[in-house]
Amino acid sequence: MRYLADIQRYGRDVVDRAYTIRCYIWLAIAVIVIVLFNICQVSPLFYVRRLYIPALDKSLNSSTNASIIFDLSFINREILSNVYYDPVNVTFYDSPNQNHSIANFTIPEFTVKQSEYKAFKSTEEVKSGVVNTTGLDFEAAKREIAANGFKVFHVSVETSVRHDYYVFWKTKRYVYKRGKDVKIGDTGAANLGKDIFVWFRVTLVGLVVMFLSADIYF
Ligand SMILES: *[C@@H]1O[C@H](CO)[C@@H](O)[C@H](O)[C@H]1NC(C)=O
Ligand SMILES: *[C@@H]1O[C@H](CO)[C@@H](O)[C@H](O)[C@H]1NC(C)=O
Ligand SMILES: *[C@@H]1O[C@H](CO)[C@@H](O)[C@H](O)[C@H]1NC(C)=O
Ligand SMILES: *[C@@H]1O[C@H](CO)[C@@H](O)[C@H](O)[C@H]1NC(C)=O
Ligand SMILES: *[C@@H]1O[C@H](CO)[C@@H](O)[C@H](O)[C@H]1NC(C)=O
Ligand SMILES: *[C@@H]1O[C@H](CO)[C@@H](O)[C@H](O)[C@H]1NC(C)=O
Secondary structure, rough: OHHHHHHHHHHHHHHHHHHHHHHHHHHHHHHHHHHHHHHOOOOOOOEEEEEEEEEEEEEOOOOOOEEEEEEEEEEOOOOOOOOEEOOOOEEEOOOOOOEEEEEEEEEEOOEEEOOOOOOOOOOEEEEEEEEEEEOHHHHHHHHHHHHHOOOHHHEEEEEEEEEEOOEEOOOOEEEEEEEEEEEEEEEEOOOOOOOOOOHHHHHHHHHHHHHHHHHOOO
């Protein structure tokens, strides 16, 4: 509609040239956005969703149970690329300064798919497992919990990851190392709050897409 009105007002040549130039500008902006989104990728997040040590659970009589039961969460906030994890080395420590490990575990390699920008939702992959501790002093841990109400453990993950890169390629492997302190109380379980995910990137992309398509259709 606006196209025809503009032709009547300014003449066909002028209007065609203006519209062509505008098309090129939008194309250039789209290319810049795509390049930026491939170069500046946000790294995936790591959370501890659950950590349960039955031996520290006051309601059980299981001080000989060496299990650590865990759910670890790996979150991809990218809308344009999957994240490929190599086998993840998980280490559990009985203090935040990580000078004494109490268990090791390896998660086999896996992929976390790109987020769905339409659903405004990051993609999360939860890896659960059970591992036996060696070298955790349960009695000392119980005393600390009785005295302070909690004991701080630490969960660290170490692996390398790759991203998709311009759809057809993958980036090189880079080292991915994260850790979280986890407070365990006398239920033997961590008291973990709900996390708020960062959605600004998907929101931004949604806006850019809306903006571009709205203008091109006019
Ligand atoms: C735990 O075991 C002790 C001794 O074996 C017993 O006295 C106590 O009642 C048990 N507690 C529970 C909750 O089973
Ligand atoms: C330790 O406790 C967990 C959870 O209560 C249970 O599933 C597991 O079988 C126990 N392991 C042993 C060796 O008792
Ligand atoms: C680890 O560090 C803490 C605090 O610095 C200390 O109390 C503890 O003895 C250390 N543990 C080991 C195994 O070195
Ligand atoms: C975990 O692995 C590290 C490095 O391989 C090792 O030094 C440590 O003793 C292991 N800890 C346990 C509890 O097996
Ligand atoms: C942990 O130890 C218990 C008892 O010794 C054993 O039955 C169980 O298979 C062990 N679990 C793992 C994951 O090694
Ligand atoms: C994970 O642990 C294995 C065995 O200890 C080791 O060979 C490998 O290099 C570790 N991977 C990372 C990323 O640290």
